[in-house]
Amino acid sequence: MDLNTVTEVAHPRTRAQLPVWTAGDAWLAGGTWLFSEPQVHLTRLIDLTDFKWPALSVGATGLTIAATCTVAQLDAFACPPEWLAAPLINQCCRAYLASFKIWKTATVGGNLCMSLPAGPMISLTAALDGICTIWKADGSEQKVKVADFVIADQRNRRRVPFNCRLQRTHKPKNCGRRCFTTSPTRSIMMTFTASRRGAST
Numbered sequence: 001m002d003l004n005t006v007t008e009v010a011h012p013r014t015r016a017q018l019p020v021w022t023a024g025d026a027w028l029a030g031g032t033w034l035f036s037e038p039q040v041h042l043t044r045l046i047d048l049t050d051f052k053w054p055a056l057s058v059g060a061t062g063l064t065i066a067a068t069c070t071v072a073q074l075d076a077f078a079c080p081p082e083w084l085a086a087p088l089i090n091q092c093c094r095a096y097l098a099s100f101k102i103w104k105t106a107t108v109g110g111n112l113c114m115s116l117p118a119g120p121m122i123s124l125t126a127a128l129d130g131i132c133t134i135w136k137a138d139g140s141e142q143k144v145k146v147a148d149f150v151i152a153d154q155r156n157r158r159r160v161p162f163n164c165r166l167q168r169t170h171k172p173k174n175c176g177r178r179c180f181t182t183s184p185t186r187s188i189m190m191t192f193t194a195s196r197r198g199a200s201t
């Protein structure tokens, strides 16, 4: 859908190039929701894709997922075989009500920031003890657990660019059994991980 009130699209490549936030601004990620309904209050989009954050990287602290990582990129990620909770990644990527056309461009960050009740990336990253890195307007960063980031239906702590970092808990040392379930209408989705010591939740 055309967003007729939008007159400008900013393409910052670095944090220093971010324009000063004004009323009528919105971050643009994959645009799958943004362009799916009228946004008459918007006049400018700030496109996050030119930051060119690496979609996925594995380091000493675990897996880092860029906010701009698409669901398709995450689904195609070849996890180390010893990551016991790895199957959750594909299960959650394929839990969208949307078709593959959507998840080719929909991003992980966009899903968290939408904060819909059946947000598969919310369930996934919360279950894996994900941590959001939030850029604050004063130039500093804030770390917030995904579980604390989403507060309610379409409400979250902050709508600013962030990267989501998953901690080591998805590695075999700490992560054991997993369970994945959706309601028949997919209006609710839940994932659980359990410690090796045996809790069954």
Ligand SMILES: Cc1cc2nc3c(=O)[nH]c(=O)nc-3n(C[C@H](O)[C@H](O)[C@H](O)COP(=O)(O)OP(=O)(O)OC[C@H]3O[C@@H](n4cnc5c(N)ncnc54)[C@H](O)[C@@H]3O)c2cc1C
Binding pocket: 026, 027, 028, 029, 030, 031, 032, 033, 034, 035, 036, 048, 067, 068, 095, 096, 097, 098, 099, 102, 105, 106, 107, 108, 109, 110, 111, 112, 113, 114, 116, 117, 118, 119, 120, 158, 159, 160, 161, 162
């Ligand atoms: C047919 C269809 C089916 C869908 N099915 C589902 C579903 O099953 N479950 C579900 O949860 N959603 C669903 N959606 C909604 C939406 O497509 C997804 O939530 C998707 O993951 C949003 O990601 P995006 O990158 O396209 O976000 P965008 O559309 O680009 O942005 C969504 C919102 O988040 C903000 N935003 C995006 N990225 C950031 C960021 N990094 N920092 C701060 N703010 C940001 C934007 O400003 C905007 O307000 C569906 C949409 C369609 C059209």
